[in-house]
Amino acid sequence: MSSLLRLATAGSVDDGKSTLVGRLLYDTKSVLADQLDAVTRASVDRGLSTPDLSLLVDGLRSEREQGITIDVAYRYFATPKRSFVLADTPGHVQYTRNTVTGASTAQLAVLLVDARNGVVEQTRRHAAVLALLGVPELVLAVNKIDLVDYDEATFEVIAKEFTDHAVSLGYPLGSVLSIPVSALVGDNVVTRSENTPWYTGPSLLHHLETVPAAPDPHEAPFRFPVQYVIRPRTPEHPDYRGYAGQVASGTVRPGDEVVVLPGGSRTTVERIDTADGSLEEAGSGSSVTVVLADDVDIARGDLIATATNPPRLTDEIEAALCWLATTPLKPGARVLLKHGAKTVQAFVETISARLDEQQLSAVDNPDTLELNDIGRVSIRTAEPLAVDDYGNSHRNGAFLVIDPPSGDTLAAGLIGAPLPAL
Amino acid sequence: MDRELMTTTDTYVPQIGDTRTNGNGTLTTQASIRQADLALDALESEGIHIFREVAGEFDRPVILFSGGKDSTLLLHLAIKAFWPAPVPFALLHVDTGHNFDEVIEFRDRVVEEHGLRLIVAKVQDWIDDGRLTERPDGIRNPLQTVPLLDTITEHKFDAVFGGGRRDEERARAKERIFSLRNAFGQWEPRRQRPELWNLYNGRHKPGEHVRVFPLSNWTEADVWNYIAREKIELPSIYYAHERDVYHRDGMWLTEGPWGGPREDEEVLHKTVRYRTVGDGSCTGAVESTASTVEEVIAEVMASRLTERGATRADDRLSEAAMEDRKREGYF
Numbered sequence: 001m002s003s004l005l006r007l008a009t010a011g012s013v014d015d016g017k018s019t020l021v022g023r024l025l026y027d028t029k030s031v032l033a034d035q036l037d038a039v040t041r042a043s044v045d046r047g048l049s050t051p052d053l054s055l056l057v058d059g060l061r062s063e064r065e066q067g068i069t070i071d072v073a074y075r076y077f078a079t080p081k082r083s084f085v086l087a088d089t090p091g092h093v094q095y096t097r098n099t100v101t102g103a104s105t106a107q108l109a110v111l112l113v114d115a116r117n118g119v120v121e122q123t124r125r126h127a128a129v130l131a132l133l134g135v136p137e138l139v140l141a142v143n144k145i146d147l148v149d150y151d152e153a154t155f156e157v158i159a160k161e162f163t164d165h166a167v168s169l170g171y172p173l174g175s176v177l178s179i180p181v182s183a184l185v186g187d188n189v190v191t192r193s194e195n196t197p198w199y200t201g202p203s204l205l206h207h208l209e210t211v212p213a214a215p216d217p218h219e220a221p222f223r224f225p226v227q228y229v230i231r232p233r234t235p236e237h238p239d240y241r242g243y244a245g246q247v248a249s250g251t252v253r254p255g256d257e258v259v260v261l262p263g264g265s266r267t268t269v270e271r272i273d274t275a276d277g278s279l280e281e282a283g284s285g286s287s288v289t290v291v292l293a294d295d296v297d298i299a300r301g302d303l304i305a306t307a308t309n310p311p312r313l314t315d316e317i318e319a320a321l322c323w324l325a326t327t328p329l330k331p332g333a334r335v336l337l338k339h340g341a342k343t344v345q346a347f348v349e350t351i352s353a354r355l356d357e358q359q360l361s362a363v364d365n366p367d368t369l370e371l372n373d374i375g376r377v378s379i380r381t382a383e384p385l386a387v388d389d390y391g392n393s394h395r396n397g398a399f400l401v402i403d404p405p406s407g408d409t410l411a412a413g414l415i416g417a418p419l420p421a422l
Numbered sequence: 423m424d425r426e427l428m429t430t431t432d433t434y435v436p437q438i439g440d441t442r443t444n445g446n447g448t449l450t451t452q453a454s455i456r457q458a459d460l461a462l463d464a465l466e467s468e469g470i471h472i473f474r475e476v477a478g479e480f481d482r483p484v485i486l487f488s489g490g491k492d493s494t495l496l497l498h499l500a501i502k503a504f505w506p507a508p509v510p511f512a513l514l515h516v517d518t519g520h521n522f523d524e525v526i527e528f529r530d531r532v533v534e535e536h537g538l539r540l541i542v543a544k545v546q547d548w549i550d551d552g553r554l555t556e557r558p559d560g561i562r563n564p565l566q567t568v569p570l571l572d573t574i575t576e577h578k579f580d581a582v583f584g585g586g587r588r589d590e591e592r593a594r595a596k597e598r599i600f601s602l603r604n605a606f607g608q609w610e611p612r613r614q615r616p617e618l619w620n621l622y623n624g625r626h627k628p629g630e631h632v633r634v635f636p637l638s639n640w641t642e643a644d645v646w647n648y649i650a651r652e653k654i655e656l657p658s659i660y661y662a663h664e665r666d667v668y669h670r671d672g673m674w675l676t677e678g679p680w681g682g683p684r685e686d687e688e689v690l691h692k693t694v695r696y697r698t699v700g701d702g703s704c705t706g707a708v709e710s711t712a713s714t715v716e717e718v719i720a721e722v723m724a725s726r727l728t729e730r731g732a733t734r735a736d737d738r739l740s741e742a743a744m745e746d747r748k749r750e751g752y753f
Contacts, residue, residue, distance in 0.1 A: 003460040034727045071611060073595045074588045076641045083461040085639050101616040227474040232507035240506055246471040246620065275505035286463075287470035287503070300478045324616050338621055341478060398619045407625030409615045 005213050008087040008103040008135070010095075011112030012122045016143045020112060020183035021075060021088050022053025024205065027190040030077035053183075072102045081209040095122065096372035097324045099129050100412050104398070106130075107213040108137040110204070111162075115148045115180070118158045124165055128360055128420040131169040132320060132374065134394060137211055138166055138176045141204060145180040145187060145196065152198040155180045169420055179204050220284070222250030222258070222306040223388065223396040225340030226298055230289055242273055242289035243298055248340065248395035249388075250306065251283045252290070257307040260296055261386035266307055267294040284395075301342035303386040303396075311386040311396060317379045320390075320417040321369060321401065325410040328368040329375075335410065336402040337381060340395075343402070345382040352376045355419045362419055369411075376419055389416030462648050466499065469636040471620060472599060473503035476581045476634055477510055479624045483581035483634075484574075487513040487540070489521075489529035490699040491656050492585030492637060495645055498654050499636060500583075501536065511583070512539040516570045518562035519546040520680040520702040528657040541577065543569040560681055561704045571607040574631055581624065583634045589641045599638045605629040646722055650715040662695045662713040673706025697722075 011017040025031045039055045046052070075086040087102035089095075103109055109130045113123055123140075130138060140162045148154045159178035166176045179188055180196050181204060187193035190205045202210070230242040252258075256269045271291040272279040282288045290304060298304075305311055323329055329348065337346040353376040354366040362376075369375040390397030401411035476483050485500060487493045500509045513533065517526075533540045545565050548554040553572075554565050574582060588595045598614050600622045615623055624632050637645070649656065667674040667690060668683035674694055675683075680703035683689055694707035695718070712718040 003458065004464045071596045071614065073592075074639065075595065076589045076639070078461075078641070078643065083458070083641075083644075097616055101618060104618040105620070227471070228478050228504075230504060230507050234506070234508070237506045244474050244503070246467060246474075273505075275502040285467055287467040287474070289505075336625075338623065341475070395619060398621065400618060400621045400623055402623060402625060407623070407627065409618070409623045412616070412618045 003081075004083050004085065005107055005208060005211070006085045006087070006105050007108040007110060007208065008089055008099070008106040009110045009112065010089050010099050010102070010126045010130075011143075012114075012120060015112040015114050016183045017088065017112050018054030019052075020110075020141060020143060020181070020189070021086065022055075023183045023186055023189050024086075025075060025077055026053060027186060028077045028079060028205065030075075072098050079205070079209055084208065095126070096129060096322055096374065099126060100133065100322045100324065103130055103133050103135050104412065106133075106135045108139065108208070108211060109135045110139045110141055112141045112143050113158060113162075115142050115145045115154060115158065119161045119165065123162065124360065127162075127166055127169060128355075129322075129374070131166075131171065132322075132414065132417060132420045134391065136175060137213075138171060139204065139207065140176070140178040141183075142178060142180045143183055146182040146185055150180070150187075150195045152196075155196075155199070177201065177207060179207070220249035220393045221309040221311075221388075222252050222256070223248040223311065223393055224252065224290060224304040225342070225396075226300055226302045226304060227341045228300055229298065240291075241295075242291045243304065244287075244289045245304075245341065246287045247282050247284050249284050249393040251281060252306075253281045254278075258292070258304050259307045259310050260298055261303045261305060261311065262313055262384050263297065263302065264313075265294075265296045267292045267296055269293070301340070303340060303342075305386065311388045311393075313384045313386050315381045315384045317381065317385070317387065317413075317415055319377060319379060319399070320414045320419055321375050321377050322412040322414075323369040323371060323373045323375065323410065324412065325403070325408060326371050327403075327410075328370045329377075329411070330368050334404065336404050337379065337385075337399050337413070338402060339385050339387065339399040342383075342385065344385065345404075346401075347380045349378045349380055352378065353419060360420065374419065379413075387415050390414040391417065458647060459651070462644060462651060465640055465644060466502070466648070468620075468639065469496075469499040470503040472622070472634060472636040473500050473583075475622050476583070476624065477504070480581040480632070482577065482579050483511045483583065484514045484541070484577070484579045485509075485511050485583040486585065487515055487529065487533075488699070489515075489525040489532070489657055490585070491645060491649065491660060492587065494532070494654060494656060495648060496583060496585045496637060497532070497536075498652060509536070509538060512541055512577075514541045514543065514570075514573060514579075514582075516543045516566040516573070517545065518566060518701040518703075519544060520562050520678065522657070522659055522678075522696075522699065522702060524659050525657045525699055528655075541573065543573040545569055548572075559703075561701065562680070563701045563704055567607070574607065579631060580626065581632050581634055583636065585637050586635045587637050587640050587642075587645075588635075597635065597638070599635050600624055601633040601635065602626060603631050603633055607631075609633075642722055643719070646715065646719045650719060657699065659696045659699065659707075661718065662693050662711050664691060665694050665707065666690070667692050667694060667707060671706075674709065675706055676702065678702045 009017055042055050043052045073088045077084050089098040089102035111126055113119055142155055142158050163176050180199050181188045187195055188203050190203055192203050224245050224247055226243045226245050228244040230244050232240050252269055254269050254271055258269055259266050269290060270293045272282050273289040273291060331350050333348045335346050337344055351366055353362040353364055355374040356363050388396040397415040399413040400409055401413055403410050545562055548569050549556055554568055586594055598617045626632055665676055667676050668687040692709060693711055695710040696707050712721045
């Protein structure tokens with residue numbers, strides 16, 4: 001079990017998401033006296049009788065002025081069982097852009113709904129984006145349960161509707177949990193509430209502490225994008241040559257047979273070095289330096305992979321794109337594509353489908369992809385890339401689309417990912 | 423190596439004990455210590471990955487290094503990222519002239535030990551030739567922005583590593599790990615690039631640069647636990663010592679080149695330590711007897727005040743003081 005859980009929260013306007021995050025921070029004692037004093041002062045200034053916990057989270061001047069969350073914010077809290085990195089994503093403006101940014105590395109997502117409104121269109125769309133990104137665990141926090149008099153039947157209807165939706169998106173039943181909460185008063189956030197005796201599941205925090213946290217699809221093959229070649233050329237290390245990177249997926253041990261792509265040379269791993277000594281094994285997420293048995297020509301951007309199950313080498317990519325820029329994408333666009341440690345020129349040949357967000361169905365051959373659209377595209381790259389499908393290796397199946405003149409990030413790409421259509 | 427790289431034999435190096443405390447101040451089990459260790463491993467790997475991405479994609483990176491705990495940790499990660507090769511970057515210190523002697527001595531010793539190149543931009547030089555004017559309150563932290571930007575321009579630095587953490591302050595909580603700055607060094611919160619997976623986009627136009635924050639996801643507790651685990655040496659003023667101090671704005675300030683007590687402020691001899699190390703005019707000490715790293719960890723865990731709230735006058739200038747400074751090009 002990982003001890004660091006990365007999670008994202010998402011919800012619609014006024015679902016009380018900032019309040020829930022504020023509650024988690026407050027009840028895990030992650031908020032300190034001076035921060036609370038500042039919130040209390042600001043709340044009094046606004047004529048409120050109790051501290052508005054959302055002010056703990058909404059930090060930018062314009063957010064406080066408008067009373068809304070604008071950008072993804074990162075929050076940190078810890079219990080004796082786990083440390084948490086929480087990406088708090090706003091629901092109303094640019095929700096796809098923000099959800100994708102906050103959830104791309106998330107191992108769990110908490111979706112909020114207002115118990116009085118139940119599952120709304122945006123809840124379904126958020127869940128679809130999370131399914132596309134492959135966030136493995138979903139929690140539905142049915143908030144403001146106090147405002148429906150802690151009614152079990154109301155909760156059950158919402159929970160069933162959401163679970164059915166998540167299952168139809170491909171989630172196994174065991175990966176979806178609905179919890180009745182009141183962020184405002186704290187029901188079932190940190191401890192089980194006496195107001196919901198009919199609810200037998202865990203509190204939100206207890207679930208976050210105990211949920212299995214897989215960093216990547218299970219048993220993914222070894223992938224290692226070379227970020228940097230380490231050649232000290234110092235008197236102590238005149239001939240040292242190591243390949244520095246972070247294991248994208250899988251595991252590597254000395255003696256493993258590997259292939260270096262795109263060149264195709266085969267060799268074996270001689271050592272796995274770190275500044276603290278050599279390792280017997282390095283797994284997904286570890287930053288290490290790999291020393292190979294043979295003298296192979298390797299540069300930044302190359303990929304070292306297991307020889308028994310190598311990625312495919314291709315200059316034709318089919319992918320799902322989350323379009324994040326205000327300028328629309330048109331077929332024929334010339335862009336840059338960053339995959340692993342490699343950036344290449346690329347050409348968008350066709351847009352074969354766009355996800356209709358209302359119906360969650362595919363629209364064939366659209367003219368463009370607009371801001372916050374999700375579509376299916378064919379891309380040709382100037383050089384071959386060693387890729388996996390996103391579903392098999394998140395880190396080796398993901399890429400950025402970059403605008404060459406401005407350098408802006410235009411889109412998140414997921415190789416081989418099907419659109420989350422129903 | 424080479425945890426020894428960051429330590430020396432002739433100075434005090436705190437040792438980690440068997441116990442740590444959680445947020446409630448109670449002792450934790452060996453199992454939760456192991457959990458905390460795994461979390462530190464993940465943060466360390468993330469930081470090393472970020473250093474290597476910058477080395478691979480930028481022409482002229484520089485590390486902001488003040489000798490404070492966060493920048494010392496930053497340098498420790500950089501050394502690990504490129505071992506056994508030397509760190510391929512220079513260091514930059516924007517010196518307010520109001521620094522503690524212990525910190526400057528430590529800064530220079532670390533630079534010499536590792537054979538690094540240090541560039542010092544002195545705020546005093548900018549004041550002397552009229553490019554900057556001293557503030558009426560004598561606080562020099564906000565004055566660092568202009569020397570920082572001028573030095574970045576002069577040396578054509580395209581990536582600038584900082585030790586900023588998102589848990590420090592609300593505006594920082596919204597900043598990306600790769601934070602694009604325009605030709606005026608300004609941060610524009612509304613125009614941030616989305617940051618996806620571990621794919622960092624460092625592209626920028628001529629004249630622009632990117633601020634890089636490898637410690638973004640660390641908390642104050644993580645920093646101290648890592649300092650203990652890696653046995654990283656820090657300037658002595660982070661640990662309890664005796665000092666003449668006077669009380670102002672809820673903080674214990676000390677006399678120095680930046681000024682001293684007013685007539686109505688009584689000077690007392692106290693046992694104190696510093697939670698942050700910045701400009702002496704606006705950095706306060708806290709009363710403390712924590713003289714080892716594990717005592718500091720216990721104190722940090724039990725503290726009911728944030729480190730900036732407890733010890734930084736410059737953050738109290740307004741509700742959005744940090745955001746405003748960042749928009750102007752501050753760290």
